[in-house]
Amino acid sequence: MTNQGILILVGLASGPLLGGLIAGLDRILTARFQSRIGPPLFQPFYDVIKLFGKEKRVVNVWQAFCANAYLTAASISVVLFFLGSDLLLILFIQAVGAVFLVVGAFSSTSPYSQAGAHRELLQILCYEPLLIFVAVGIYLQTGSFKIESVHAMDQPLLLKLPFMFIVLSFVLTIKLRKSPFDLSTSHHAHQELVKGLLTDYSGPFLALTEIAHWYETVLVLGICSLFWTTNPAGAILLVGVTYFLEIWIDNVSARLNWRWMLGYGWAMGMSLSLVNLVWLYAR
Numbered sequence: 230m231t232n233q234g235i236l237i238l239v240g241l242a243s244g245p246l247l248g249g250l251i252a253g254l255d256r257i258l259t260a261r262f263q264s265r266i267g268p269p270l271f272q273p274f275y276d277v278i279k280l281f282g283k284e285k286r287v288v289n290v291w292q293a294f295c296a297n298a299y300l301t302a303a304s305i306s307v308v309l310f311f312l313g314s315d316l317l318l319i320l321f322i323q324a325v326g327a328v329f330l331v332v333g334a335f336s337s338t339s340p341y342s343q344a345g346a347h348r349e350l351l352q353i354l355c356y357e358p359l360l361i362f363v364a365v366g367i368y369l370q371t372g373s374f375k376i377e378s379v380h381a382m383d384q385p386l387l388l389k390l391p392f393m394f395i396v397l398s399f400v401l402t403i404k405l406r407k408s409p410f411d412l413s414t415s416h417h418a419h420q421e422l423v424k425g426l427l428t429d430y431s432g433p434f435l436a437l438t439e440i441a442h443w444y445e446t447v448l449v450l451g452i453c454s455l456f457w458t459t460n461p462a463g464a465i466l467l468v469g470v471t472y473f474l475e476i477w478i479d480n481v482s483a484r485l486n487w488r489w490m491l492g493y494g495w496a497m498g499m500s501l502s503l504v505n506l507v508w509l510y511a512r
Contacts, residue, residue: 240308248443280436295333296434302326303444313377337429345425349413355494362502387456392505407479
């Protein structure tokens with residue numbers, strides 16, 4: 230098997246394995262923050278396996294197609310990331326998958342699903358421009374949108390794009406639907422929308438959306454790791470600290486409305502991005 234084939238297999242396996250382990254660790258740390266013992270590390274895998282064993286029921290055939298399309302796009306974006314492909318292409322594919330998830334929710338007449346879909350579109354509208362700014366910053370520093378060009382650098386990107394990393398951390402909070410930006414759906418099911426965007430996904434199709442979410446988690450954390458590619462230990466430490474802070478913020482902050490999200494995202498995120506881009510351009 231060629232090196233490229235091995236990377237494809239690693240990319241396909243990383244979502245269900247790494248993503249599930251990260252989700253399990255997330256639950257454990259969240260429980261510790263709340264003075265609880267929490268579930269075992271492998272509980273996310275148990276939940277997904279149980280969902281696959283349930284009867285297939287959907288609102289309509291289109292919803293089932295959207296769940297499969299969401300998973301397909303998420304897995305392809307992770308595979309392309311491991312292949313060192315074009316960052317803009319990767320971001321485009323993951324955005325297409327996110328839109329399919331929203332379309333599947335819109336196909337239901339449930340008011341919870343409809344409201345959750347509207348909020349998810351607002352979240353996409355908020356974080357996608359910020360991801361493009363991050364990609365442009367990487368291009369200005371490396372001269373290419375290729376991920377392999379980042380790995381060829383002899384200095385960490387974090388030293389050149391510190392504000393961009395803050396913006397990426399902001400995107401991570403929105404993308405993973407953590408407080409204060411768990412507007413469209415909540416992992417804890419404690420909001421007025423119940424499960425919002427995912428209300429009418431059930432059984433195996435809900436399992437597909439959960440696995441796709443694991444792929445997206447691996448992708449966004451992988452992009453975070455690009456900011457310290459000169460040392461594998463440094464990259465792991467950077468990603469670990471970043472995700473720990475995300476869990477901490479999720480547990481100490483209250484959920485904001487969509488106006489606050491767009492205000493913070495576009496005002497703070499774009500301002501920090503522009504400052505970093507101007508600094509790179511002026512050098």
